[in-house]
Every structure is written in structure tokens, then in C-alpha cells.
Amino acid sequence: MDFSPSVGNSRPWRVLQVESHDARARIADNFEDCNARAAASYDSDARRDYLALKLAGLREAPIHIAVFTDEGVEEGRELGRKTMPETLAYSTVMAMHTLWLAARAENIGVGWVSILDPATVAAILGTPRTWSLTGYLCLGYAEEDAETPLLHKTGWQSDTSTDWQIV
DSSP states (O other): OTTSOOGGGOOOEEEEEOOOHHHHHHHHHHHHHHHHHHHHTSOHHHHHHHHHSOOOOTTTOSEEEEEEEETTOOGGGGTTTTTOTTHHHHHHHHHHHHHHHHHHHTTOEEEEEOOSOHHHHHHHHTOOTTEEEEEEEEEEOOSSOOSSOHHHHTTSSOOOOOOOOOO
């Protein structure tokens, strides 16, 4: 991740490999609570379909990585962040993307768990107040190698074009 691009060379990402059984279990419990609340927002048919989705590998994945953006980073002296402060978090996402591509090149699966309460995860991991959770990643070898995304395969989402437009 050290070679990922970042606004003003700020390198705001802070990466924690979560190995503690207790911390991992508490984060998985947080996912289950958040997921149950999300499921409750759907009507009964959609709720059934939603609950059938495999949305996290928190109990199965051998490696858990919590990626935070340090919003108090001094490097770069705020170059680019004065007018577009969101680029600090975007820089962290670029680092996550770099890790993701490197992992996939080695046939390692990566899952981004986004159904979490960021404040709860930060409290479980005891991070500084200037750190905000950008992503929680599960890494490991996938159960199957599929070209079709799960959300398309299950019919939860249709395949839509993301073509470029020229203006």
C-alpha cells in the first residue's frame, strides 16, 4: 500500500490487521446487528432474498484488515485538500484498491464489509479520534472462482452498463 497514490503525498491510510479472536467476534456481532437492521427495512420477499445473500466472510476469512483514514495527517501540508477535503479518504480507497489488485493477482479473494457501524469498530479497536473507518476487508481464498458477481447471480441486481461518455 505504500506505493499507492495519495493527495499531496499524505498517505493517510492506517491499516490494522485484526487478529484478536475477541475483536473479530465483536466486529462480526456488530455486522450481524447492522445486517438485521438493514434486513428489517425491506418488505418480506426482499428481506428473505436479502438475508440469503452472503454479505460477509467475517467468521470464515483468515485475515481481517481494518483500514482507516487519518484525518489529522500532517504530510502534504493539506495540498489538494484545501479545496477537495474528500480526497484524503479517496487516497485511502486508492490504497485499498492497490491491495485488492495485488491480492487478486495472487488469486486471493477480498471482501469489503460495509455493513458495520464505524464508531463501534473504532471503539473495539481502540483507534485515535482522528481515524475514521474507510473499509473493513476480509482476505482469503474464495470458495469458488466466479466471473459473475454474486449480486447478479442471485438476481438481486441486474448487470448495468458503465460505459464511458464523451462530452
